[in-house]
Amino acid sequence: MPATRPVSGWFAAAGDAMPAPRPPLDGDATVDVCIVGGGYTGLWTAYELRRADPSLDVLVVEREVCGFGASGRNGGWVQGHLAGDPRTWRRRGGPAGAAALERAIGATVDEVGAVVTREGIACDWHAGGTLMVAQTEAEERRLRTLVAGANAHRDLPEGEGWLDAEGLAARVRVRGGRRAWWSPLCARVQPAALARGLAAAVERAGARIVEGTTALELRPAPRGRATAGGRDGHPASVVTDHGTVRARWVVRATEGYTAGLPGSRRALAPIGSTMILTEPLGADRWAAIGWDGAETILDGGLLYHYLQRTADGRIAIGGRGVPYRWGSSSAREDAPPAATIAGIEAGLGRLFGDAVAGVGTAAAWHGVLGVPRDWSPGVSADPATGIAWAGGYVGEGVAASNLAGRTLADLLRGERTALTALPWVVPPGRRPRRWEPEPLRWLGIRGVHAFLGAAQEVERRRGRPTRLSDLALALSGH
Ligand SMILES: Cc1cc2nc3c(=O)[nH]c(=O)nc-3n(C[C@H](O)[C@H](O)[C@H](O)COP(=O)(O)OP(=O)(O)OC[C@H]3O[C@@H](n4cnc5c(N)ncnc54)[C@H](O)[C@@H]3O)c2cc1C
Known part of the structure; x- marks a missing residue:
């Protein structure tokens, strides 16, 4: 179903509010790898596969346009952090495995930055780190607990640590700001520009992308026709509304939309998040706020807000909206409710007070995150069925999808590497817990x-x- 309104304010800001789709699939096809979903996960997987083995025939099947999903709607935090309970990673991979995963996701920020530079993707990349701020006693107490829990089993990157009220104000003047935790492990991007630029890089790398093509069913290899590491035959398939694609491997990269695929209704819950983009702030307002380092910012509310200062001097701020729609509906093409927008505007006012009073909202939109029942993302590839998947990043998938793409590229080529040994890799046969x-x-x-x-x-x-x-x-x- 084509979008009836701009996907997000990011698309409009990237200069193409409603990009025309690439041509759809033109009938049945046979390829090595068929990837369903043209968000970051699908695109990184295609990119990494082609770079690792340019002989592979890789096809990305996207229902709308690349970046239509969360990848073109998010807060633009490329964060070196993975959702999920660290205890889960320690249980699965021991302390060494959990530490390796922590290092791998931390290093992914620079990895994404390196690709952005190499491919010349104009996406306002800025590696300014991130701030978690506390404005009240309750928020400060919660932040201390959160930081202590997260740091119990990790080595801090250089420079990461506490800022007192003065240190915070030297970076950004948050109303009543008491304390903040700063980490270098985050960069800011313009999300839609990254998605669109990455899609172009995928094509330059030699993979094919079809848009306006809906996958109706992902069919595993029939029993006894295992892919044996992806080397014999093309037994798995994707049935689409424009023909059937047979493949050695089929990759499910549909995140918050996964519930729409037969047999996957209870795999990932689509949880909503809403964003607004302000009009550009004038020099006076920026002088009052500071924020010259353009760090990404998280406030301390229980229903928190996440922010970035954009390259063109706006503030993008997101928060919770309509959390969930009956039956795992992932449709978020309508305008977000006025009360939700007003709530986010109030969140902005709570942070910056008079400095943002009267600043207009230029755009508002919402989208869906993919949330697994155990809140822990994963990557998996089963040679017996030819079906692979990655996702369940909750709200932290911009960097994680790159790590997933690199990991899938190794798994699908039958390589055993440091990436395929990380504890978020779900072994074939272990079925993640489903939603009720x-x-x-x-x-x-x-x-x-x-x-x-x-x-x-x-x-x-x-x-x-x-x-x-x-x-x-x-x-x-x-
Ligand atoms: C408002 C919001 C703010 C966020 N902020 C951040 C942030 O600041 N930092 C962060 O790390 N993460 C953030 N996230 C999460 C992050 O955006 C996602 O984790 C990430 O983009 C997931 O990428 P993906 O490719 O797996 O999924 P998506 O980008 O959702 O892509 C899935 C694609 O599959 C396509 N598709 C679905 N069904 C079919 C089908 N049947 N056939 C063909 N194609 C299909 C969709 O059209 C879509 O393009 C945010 C998410 C939202 C919604």
Whole structure:
């Protein structure tokens, strides 16, 4: 179904609010690897496969246009951090495996930056690091707990650490800013520009992209016709509305849209997030705010906001919106509700006060994250079925999709490498836990969201930490 309104403010800012799709699939085809989904995951996988082995015939099948999904709608944080509970990685890979995964995702920020430079992708890349800020006593306490938990088993990169109120104000003047944690492991990008530029790089690398083509079903290899590491035959297939593609490997890279594929309804829950892009701020406002380092910023709310200062002097800020739609609907092409937009605008005001009073909102949109039941992303390839997948990044997939793409490129070529040994690689046969059927899924996700919102209200009214906030965090899996 073609989009009826611009995918996101990022597309408009990149100069192409509604890009015309590339031609669709022209009938049945046979390829080495057929990738379903033209977001970062699909594109990085295609790019890395072709760079590793230019003889491979790689086809990306995208229903709309590349970057239509979360990849063209996100906050533009390229963060060297993976969603999921570190305890899960330690359980699966031991302390050494968990540490290796931590290092691998940390190094991915520079890896993405290197490709951006090598391929000349104009996406406003800026490696300014990231700030988590606390404005109240409750937020400071929560931030300290979060940082202590995260740092218990990791080596800190150089320069990462606390900023006191003065140190924070020297970087960015947040109203009542008490303390912040700064990490160098994050860069800012213009997300749609990255997605569109990456798609062009994929084509230059020799892979083919078809758009306006819907995968209706991903069919595993029939029993007994295993791909044996991808070397014999083309037994898996993708049935599309423009023909059937037979392939040695089929890669599912559909993230928040996965529930629309037969047999995958309960694999990943599409959870909504909403963003606004302001009008450009004048020099006076920027002088009041500071933020010359253009670090990405996370506020300390239970229903937090994430921000970036854009290359053209706007602020992009996102937060929770309609959290979940019945039956795992991933449609977010309508305008976000006015109350959600007003809530995000209020979040901006809470951070910068008078300096942003009266700044207009130029664009607002929403999209879906793919959330697995255990909140832990994964990568997997099963030679017995010829089906591979990657995703479930929750809200942290911009860098992680690059690591996934490199990992899939090794797995599909039958290579055993340091990447394929990382503990987020799900061995064939281990089926990730599925979400509950409706109405439990709806009740659970909406209920936790409502509870977080209520706890945040109480916390702000009382001006201090509450038991309710701790309970809300525990319920939401933190
Ligand atoms: C508002 C928002 C803000 C975010 N902010 C950040 C952030 O700042 N930093 C961060 O790290 N992460 C962020 N994320 C998450 C991040 O954007 C995603 O994890 C990442 O883009 C996932 O990429 P993907 O390629 O796996 O999925 P997507 O980009 O969603 O791509 C999936 C693609 O599959 C296509 N597709 C679906 N079904 C079919 C089908 N049947 N046939 C063919 N094609 C199909 C879709 O059209 C889509 O293009 C955010 C997400 C949202 C929604």
